[in-house]
Amino acid sequence: MDCLGVIGYGQMGSMLVNGFLTSGVLQIDEVVVSSKSKRSLDACAAAWPGIGIAATNAELARRCRTVIIAVRPQEIMTVLREIVPVMDGDEHIVSLAAGVGLADLEAAFTGSVTRVVPTVTSAVGQGTTLICHGRQIGMNDALRVEGIFSSIGDVVLVEEDELPAATLLSSCGPGLLAAIIEELAGATARASGLSPDQTLVLATGMVTATAAYLRETGEAPSDLIRRVATGGGITEVGVQELRQRLPGVFDEVFAAMLERHDAMGE
Numbered sequence: 001m002d003c004l005g006v007i008g009y010g011q012m013g014s015m016l017v018n019g020f021l022t023s024g025v026l027q028i029d030e031v032v033v034s035s036k037s038k039r040s041l042d043a044c045a046a047a048w049p050g051i052g053i054a055a056t057n058a059e060l061a062r063r064c065r066t067v068i069i070a071v072r073p074q075e076i077m078t079v080l081r082e083i084v085p086v087m088d089g090d091e092h093i094v095s096l097a098a099g100v101g102l103a104d105l106e107a108a109f110t111g112s113v114t115r116v117v118p119t120v121t122s123a124v125g126q127g128t129t130l131i132c133h134g135r136q137i138g139m140n141d142a143l144r145v146e147g148i149f150s151s152i153g154d155v156v157l158v159e160e161d162e163l164p165a166a167t168l169l170s171s172c173g174p175g176l177l178a179a180i181i182e183e184l185a186g187a188t189a190r191a192s193g194l195s196p197d198q199t200l201v202l203a204t205g206m207v208t209a210t211a212a213y214l215r216e217t218g219e220a221p222s223d224l225i226r227r228v229a230t231g232g233g234i235t236e237v238g239v240q241e242l243r244q245r246l247p248g249v250f251d252e253v254f255a256a257m258l259e260r261h262d263a264m265g266e
């Protein structure tokens with residue numbers, strides 16, 4: 001059987017296993033997991049009775065044709081040194097490691113390699129997984145991985161030089177937006193008698209509704225702003241302030257994050 005292995009059962013590894021099995025794109029006997037953390041493996045076995053648990057990464061690599069490596073970027077070369085010697089070379093390695101380039105992955109494994117950048121929001125079937133295939137990829141491997149990730153959200157194929165900034169938006173973005181939601185909720189609580197819990201509900205509902213509105217109507221953000229900001233009214237004051245300050249803030253935020261992104265692969 002063409003099993004799929006997941007090495008590392010942290011935030012991403014567990015989210016992917018849950019998503020693939022819940023969506024039904026993979027059956028329980030098609031998935032094998034290994035992890036350094038015994039506690040997370042026990043949690044996996046308890047959550048998914050019948051799932052394959054490998055005692056070592058090398059054992060997982062022997063059992064699987066598609067291997068997703070979901071460890072931190074600093075750990076991926078160690079994992080590759082463990083698994084590549086036991087592989088035939090016709091397997092497909094899928095790396096989640098942000099900032100670790102195809103050149104380094106293909107230097108370690110000469111077969112099919114793909115970089116995939118998932119997003120935590122796929123836990124609720126929303127958001128975009130970015131996919132960038134390596135030079136040796138065959139059509140079947142490419143389609144299989146794209147199909148598997150399509151089961152947990154949207155998939156967009158990107159070139160490797162597009163990956164860093166696209167990662168910041170689609171994969172780091174939920175963290176950035178959550179920080180903005182916290183600030184909106186906090187400012188509302190400070191300016192009103194509402195509790196932080198109440199304002200968080202209001203802020204989250206407003207952000208969800210705004211994203212749904214833009215998606216469903218196809219309007220540009222500037223069109224929506226025109227609808228909300230009644231001439232001489234309240235919104236235009238806030239939008240003006242934000243338009244003055246935010247471009248600089250976001251350019252600085254992106255510059256700092258891109259610097260860290262590029263350093264991850266070193």
Ligand SMILES: NC(=O)c1ccc[n+]([C@@H]2O[C@H](COP(=O)([O-])OP(=O)(O)OC[C@H]3O[C@@H](n4cnc5c(N)ncnc54)[C@H](O)[C@@H]3O)[C@@H](O)[C@H]2O)c1
Pocket residue numbers: 007008009010011012013034035036037040057069070071072073075078079096097098116117118119120171
């Ligand atoms: N968290 C995200 O939103 C996100 C999004 C896109 C990509 N990624 C990438 O996914 C990868 C995993 O991120 P995460 O947030 O799940 O990290 P995490 O720390 O939550 O999980 C890492 C897991 O790897 C295990 N591990 C560590 N060394 C190992 C080894 N040698 N062999 C087997 N297992 C080992 C750990 O025990 C842990 O379970 C990273 O490379 C990250 O860049 C994360």
